[in-house]
Amino acid sequence: MGETRTGSGRPTTIVDIARAAGVSKSTVSLVLKGSSLVKPETKARVEDVIERFGYVYNRGAANLRTATSSFVGMVISDLTNPFFCELAVGIEEGLYQRGFVPILANTNEDTERQAQVLRSMREHGVGGIIMSPARGTDAWMLASLYSRTMPMVITMRQIIGSPLPYVGPDNQAGARKAVEHLIGLGHRRIGFLGGYATMTTQQERISGWRDAILGAGLPFDDTLVFESMPTRDGGRQAVEASLAHPARPTAVMCYNDIVAMGATRALAMRGLRAGKDMAVVGFDDIDEAEHNAPPLTTVSAETRLMGARCAESLLGLIQGSDPQEMGFTGPTRLVVRESCGAPVSIRQKELA
Amino acid sequence: MGETRTGSGRPTTIVDIARAAGVSKSTVSLVLKGSSLVKPETKARVEDVIERFGYVYNRGAANLRTATSSFVGMVISDLTNPFFCELAVGIEEGLYQRGFVPILANTNEDTERQAQVLRSMREHGVGGIIMSPARGTDAWMLASLYSRTMPMVITMRQIIGSPLPYVGPDNQAGARKAVEHLIGLGHRRIGFLGGYATMTTQQERISGWRDAILGAGLPFDDTLVFESMPTRDGGRQAVEASLAHPARPTAVMCYNDIVAMGATRALAMRGLRAGKDMAVVGFDDIDEAEHNAPPLTTVSAETRLMGARCAESLLGLIQGSDPQEMGFTGPTRLVVRESCGAPVSIRQKELA
DNA sequence: CAAACGCATTGGACCGTTCCAAAAGTCCGC
DNA sequence: GCGGACTTTTGGAACGGTCCAATGCGTTTG
Numbered sequence: 001m002g003e004t005r006t007g008s009g010r011p012t013t014i015v016d017i018a019r020a021a022g023v024s025k026s027t028v029s030l031v032l033k034g035s036s037l038v039k040p041e042t043k044a045r046v047e048d049v050i051e052r053f054g055y056v057y058n059r060g061a062a063n064l065r066t067a068t069s070s071f072v073g074m075v076i077s078d079l080t081n082p083f084f085c086e087l088a089v090g091i092e093e094g095l096y097q098r099g100f101v102p103i104l105a106n107t108n109e110d111t112e113r114q115a116q117v118l119r120s121m122r123e124h125g126v127g128g129i130i131m132s133p134a135r136g137t138d139a140w141m142l143a144s145l146y147s148r149t150m151p152m153v154i155t156m157r158q159i160i161g162s163p164l165p166y167v168g169p170d171n172q173a174g175a176r177k178a179v180e181h182l183i184g185l186g187h188r189r190i191g192f193l194g195g196y197a198t199m200t201t202q203q204e205r206i207s208g209w210r211d212a213i214l215g216a217g218l219p220f221d222d223t224l225v226f227e228s229m230p231t232r233d234g235g236r237q238a239v240e241a242s243l244a245h246p247a248r249p250t251a252v253m254c255y256n257d258i259v260a261m262g263a264t265r266a267l268a269m270r271g272l273r274a275g276k277d278m279a280v281v282g283f284d285d286i287d288e289a290e291h292n293a294p295p296l297t298t299v300s301a302e303t304r305l306m307g308a309r310c311a312e313s314l315l316g317l318i319q320g321s322d323p324q325e326m327g328f329t330g331p332t333r334l335v336v337r338e339s340c341g342a343p344v345s346i347r348q349k350e351l352a
Numbered sequence: 353m354g355e356t357r358t359g360s361g362r363p364t365t366i367v368d369i370a371r372a373a374g375v376s377k378s379t380v381s382l383v384l385k386g387s388s389l390v391k392p393e394t395k396a397r398v399e400d401v402i403e404r405f406g407y408v409y410n411r412g413a414a415n416l417r418t419a420t421s422s423f424v425g426m427v428i429s430d431l432t433n434p435f436f437c438e439l440a441v442g443i444e445e446g447l448y449q450r451g452f453v454p455i456l457a458n459t460n461e462d463t464e465r466q467a468q469v470l471r472s473m474r475e476h477g478v479g480g481i482i483m484s485p486a487r488g489t490d491a492w493m494l495a496s497l498y499s500r501t502m503p504m505v506i507t508m509r510q511i512i513g514s515p516l517p518y519v520g521p522d523n524q525a526g527a528r529k530a531v532e533h534l535i536g537l538g539h540r541r542i543g544f545l546g547g548y549a550t551m552t553t554q555q556e557r558i559s560g561w562r563d564a565i566l567g568a569g570l571p572f573d574d575t576l577v578f579e580s581m582p583t584r585d586g587g588r589q590a591v592e593a594s595l596a597h598p599a600r601p602t603a604v605m606c607y608n609d610i611v612a613m614g615a616t617r618a619l620a621m622r623g624l625r626a627g628k629d630m631a632v633v634g635f636d637d638i639d640e641a642e643h644n645a646p647p648l649t650t651v652s653a654e655t656r657l658m659g660a661r662c663a664e665s666l667l668g669l670i671q672g673s674d675p676q677e678m679g680f681t682g683p684t685r686l687v688v689r690e691s692c693g694a695p696v697s698i699r700q701k702e703l704a
Numbered sequence: 705c706a707a708a709c710g711c712a713t714t715g716g717a718c719c720g721t722t723c724c725a726a727a728a729g730t731c732c733g734c
Numbered sequence: 735g736c737g738g739a740c741t742t743t744t745g746g747a748a749c750g751g752t753c754c755a756a757t758g759c760g761t762t763t764g
Contacts, residue, residue, distance in 0.1 A: 011501065013749090013750055013751080014750065014751065015750080015751095023713075023714090024713065024714045024715075025714090025715095025750090025751080026713070026714055026715075026716095026752085026753085026754095027712085027713060027714075029751070029752060029753085030712095030713085032751095033752090037711075037712065037713085038712070038713080039711085039712060039713090042712080042713085054499075056471075056474050056475055057475045057750095057751090058416075058475070058477060058749095058750055058751065059475045059476050059477065059751090060412050060415060060416055060476070060477045060750085060751090061416050061719090061749070061750035061751040061752090062750075062751050062752065063412060063719090063751090064412055064413055064416055064718095064719045064720065064721090064749090064750080064751075064752095065718065065719045065750085065751055065752045065753080066719085066751090066752065066753090067719070069412075070476070071455075071476070074456065079437060079440065079441050079444075080437065080438065080441060080639065082434060082437070085431060085432065085434070085437045086432065088431065088456075089431050089432060089458055092431075092456055092457070092458050093458075096457070096469075101455055101457075101472065101473075101476055102455065102456050103423075103453055103454065103455055103456070104426065104440075104444055104454050104455070104456040105444070105448070105453075106441055106444050106445075117448075119408075120453060121453075122408050123408060123409045123410070123411045124411050124412070124422070124423075124453055125410060125411065125412045149363065232643055261643070262643075265643065265645065268645065287432065288640065291584055291613070291614075291617065293617065293620065293645055365719090365720055365721085366720065366721065367720080367721095375743075375744090376743065376744045376745075377720090377721085377744090377745095378722085378723085378724095378743070378744055378745075378746095379742085379743060379744075381721070381722060381723090382742095382743085384721095385722090389741075389742065389743085390742070390743080391741080391742060391743090394742080394743085409720095409721090410719095410720055410721065411721090412720085412721090413719070413720035413721040413722090413749090414720075414721045414722065415721085415749095416719090416720080416721070416722095416748095416749045416750065416751085417720085417721050417722045417723080417748070417749050418721085418722065418723090418749085419749070
């Protein structure tokens with residue numbers, strides 16, 4: 001590579017190029033940014049030298065002068081979770097497409113680490129931050145972390161009371177759609193499994209569940225909410241609690257796919273079959289949902305798209321758009337598979 | 353935050369602090385790096401101003417001067433894959449612990465994108481790169497991407513013929529251990545499912561499989577290798593091919609857990625039970641392995657640790673260690689669950 | 705033929721830090 | 735009350751770019 005060209009081990013700079021091409025560094029700078037001011041033959045000469053020297057542009061130095069940055073902080077609450085992983089992939093793609101580069105941090109649901117990481121990102125000069133807040137982040141905490149000069153979008157977990165733009169799926173509409181589907185299949189007692197009322201996501205999904213039940217004129221029974229950790233084991237516990245209920249539900253809507261997978265597994269262990277003995281639907285449509293036994297009926301949150309949308313919103317913010325306009329609650333899509341017990345004819349109809 | 357202190361919207365700099373504290377910017381710089389040269393009371397005064405102004409250190413500017421970088425490129429071939437996701441988490445943790453910050457790129461197994469991303473990272477001034485190469489990356493391609501001045505470690509997929517340090521699990525020993533376990537359970541015809549001979553990882557795992565068979569004095573039959581894509585569907589195809597074999601194996605070692613999950617699923621669809629009608633073992637011990645039906649017996653690659661080790665090796669390289677010394681092939685651990693059909697007594701023994 | 709213009713190029717200040725040689729201050733003993 | 739040693743502080747160049755006002759230089763134009 002060009003590092004050897006200069007003689008010393010020092011990497012090639014714009015000045016080296018200028019000297020070798022017999023022009024000033026200003027001209028090289030102009031060529032680098034494809035300015036039309038420079039004469040084509042000069043441009044060709046400079047580009048030739050750049051190529052020969054294997055020159056590498058130093059974006060950091062440039063950014064120092066222009067006080068801009070092509071870095072964006074991507075703060076994820078739990079990368080181990082396939083759902084957030086998918087989100088991260090979407091964000092990453094969206095950023096690269098727009099010439100930005102993500103700095104990754106996984107907070108692991110730890111608010112202390114989240115605070116550290118946010119500070120570190122500021123020091124590293126990110127131009128903005130996309131964050132799925134760690135569980136337990138409230139508006140107050142967020143305010144103390146946030147700097148008015150740092151564009152930031154919040155994703156997947158709404159922080160009530162915060163003015164920051166929020167990008168996420170329409171949890172309520174999604175849950176409603178799913179429960180309406182269950183009602184359409186003839187279910188009258190439909191439970192809700194997993195999550196805790198402290199999570200805004202759960203609140204939203206529960207409210208969609210309630211809307212569907214009330215909207216269909218069915219009796220509403222809030223003892224059919226079985227809270228648990230949003231994990232596989234939580235799903236197991238919740239489904240077992242629901243089976244022990246004196247008037248057990250014939251169908252359950254789960255907080256997310258992980259819970260639904262735990263639930264279907266626990267049913268299978270007891271010799272019950274999801275979709276036959278109890279209808280189960282999930283939320284998120286993670287990759288594994290399709291490969292579950294039985295394949296999960298679930299609500300797609302279009303996670304990838306949502307990630308791309310985060311990137312879009314943040315870059316809007318960076319370019320000075322009104323934060324009010326940059327929020328986005330995305331569409332959801334019911335994906336009918338087997339765990340809800342829909343007959344094949346319905347599954348095909350929904351696909352069409 | 354302090355941005356308002358300066359009057360203008362411009363962020364606070366070391367010079368603002370110096371002026372306000374009545375010292376020179378050199379002194380502030382000294383304080384910032386905790387130098388013992390500065391008198392405690394001066395230090396206190398400066399720190400007070402820093403606090404009041406909410407000053408944020410500009411690492412980019414500092415790095416420009418010192419020609420160092422606290423960024424590290426983390427190039428992952430397929431973040432969607434839970435295995436690589438786990439790896440990424442390990443790397444991220446390791447880097448943060450050592451004061452470095454990862455720039456993420458997901459190449460999605462695309463060598464072209466890989467080339468772009470590597471260039472972009474150089475421009476962004478990363479101090480080094482950790483990369484799990486995209487499928488199809490050979491030593492020649494790598495050489496053209498690599499710059500002698502850029503520390504780089506390769507992980508999870510060995511590139512034969514490349515002098516770059518490689519960090520990854522001992523695939524051969526791991527596979528051997530797993531197959532020896534199957535032999536210990538009484539199996540005599542043991543197949544290998546998934547992957548292609550072009551993948552070095554498959555070569556290594558296959559060679560462990562062969563070693564175990566030959567080592568036990570069993571007849572070796574290479575028609576028992578059933579290649580396929582390393583996906584769930586690949587697993588299904590491979591296991592079906594194995595069932596169609598005139599002398600079908602009674603046990604199979606799979607290329608990885610994903611393949612094993614596809615295989616167990618396909619068996620279940622045919623009314624066969626993994627662990628009973630056919631023993632199945634996987635490789636990697638991804639999170640889902642434990643939750644598979646039946647839970648997978650697999651070889652743990654200690655993925656997190658391996659990620660941390662990547663970080664360690666890279667930082668060694670950055671500090672000038674000999675690349676030869678920075679390679680690492682990590683330990684593996686057999687995790688006995690149910691898919692191999694081991695009786696409970698053995699499962700408990702292995703746990704102890 | 706000088707003024708005016710357009711195009712191509714350039715010098716040097718600037719971004720926010722670090723680093724180093726040198727200056728300033730403090731304390732001591734003689 | 736001055737030289738020397740030590741501690742603390744400082745000015746300014748440097749890092750690798752960008753930006754802008756200024757310059758040089760052909761051409762056209764009044």
